[in-house]
Amino acid sequence: DIQLTQSPLSLSASVGDTVTISCQASRDISKFLSWYQLKPGKAPSLLIYDSSTLETGVPSRFSGSRSGTDFTLIISSLQPEDFATYYCQQYDNFPLTFGQGTRLESK
Amino acid sequence: QVQLQQWGAGLLKPSETLSLTCGVIGGSVTGYQWGWIRQSPGKGLEWIGEVNHAGGVNSNPSLKSRVTISIDTSKKQFSLRLQSVTAADMAVYYCARGVRIRVGEESVHDHWGQGTLVTVSS
Numbered sequence: 001d002i003q004l005t006q007s008p009l010s011l012s013a014s015v016g017d018t019v020t021i022s023c024q025a026s027r028d029i030s031k032f033l034s035w036y037q038l039k040p041g042k043a044p045s046l047l048i049y050d051s052s053t054l055e056t057g058v059p060s061r062f063s064g065s066r067s068g069t070d071f072t073l074i075i076s077s078l079q080p081e082d083f084a085t086y087y088c089q090q091y092d093n094f095p096l097t098f099g100q101g102t103r104l105e106s107k
Numbered sequence: 108q109v110q111l112q113q114w115g116a117g118l119l120k121p122s123e124t125l126s127l128t129c130g131v132i133g134g135s136v137t138g139y140q141w142g143w144i145r146q147s148p149g150k151g152l153e154w155i156g157e158v159n160h161a162g163g164v165n166s167n168p169s170l171k172s173r174v175t176i177s178i179d180t181s182k183k184q185f186s187l188r189l190q191s192v193t194a195a196d197m198a199v200y201y202c203a204r205g206v207r208i209r210v211g212e213e214s215v216h217d218h219w220g221q222g223t224l225v226t227v228s229s
Contacts, residue, residue, distance in 0.1 A: 087121040098152035
């Protein structure tokens with residue numbers, strides 16, 4: 001199975017900050033990585049796919065990038081609604097796998 | 108706008124069978140993968156498996172022997188059965204629509220249900 005290692009696992013930030021979440025794949029997955037946002041009691045939402053393509057309707061303060069097997073999610077100018085848990089997922093191979101999640105909390 | 112509405116028993120005893128169903132509202136079941144994903148406190152998100160409109164199934168080898176995923180296209184519903192549950196199966200279970208961006212690739216999940224908390228306790 002492809003392992004995805006996310007860092008940090010938790011993060012404290014303030015409204016207006018820019019935060020960076022990393023996801024490293026255990027082997028080459030090309031660009032086949034997506035990012036999700038999870039909030040308690042709500043349906044999770046897809047933010048980014050193909051490493052850097054923004055899903056329709058997702059604010060442009062979210063961006064993604066790839067360098068080899070290292071992937072990054074950047075949230076610029078944090079808004080109150082962005083405090084949540086973020087997961088990366090690879091879809092290069094079965095079984096589909098996720099990172100451990102990064103919990104973004106308000107400082 | 109597609110919505111996924113899921114339901115099923117939330118409290119099980121050890122060795123019982125978990126049974127969840129997800130209804131697809133406002134969209135077609137054709138051309139997509141219909142999946143199940145769970146989130147347990149200590150393990151994050153885990154992909155359980157998926158079914159397509161023709162009944163073709165892919166599932167996680169770690170659960171494969173206990174998992175049955177099926178679809179009823181006439182009702183636009185798909186279901187998950189997980190046999191012989193233990194405390195390790197306690198989690199929030201989500202249904203999700205899988206989209207294959209290009210032919211030959213696997214799925215990203217663009218619509219999700221709200222989740223069902225499943226507790227296993229004697």
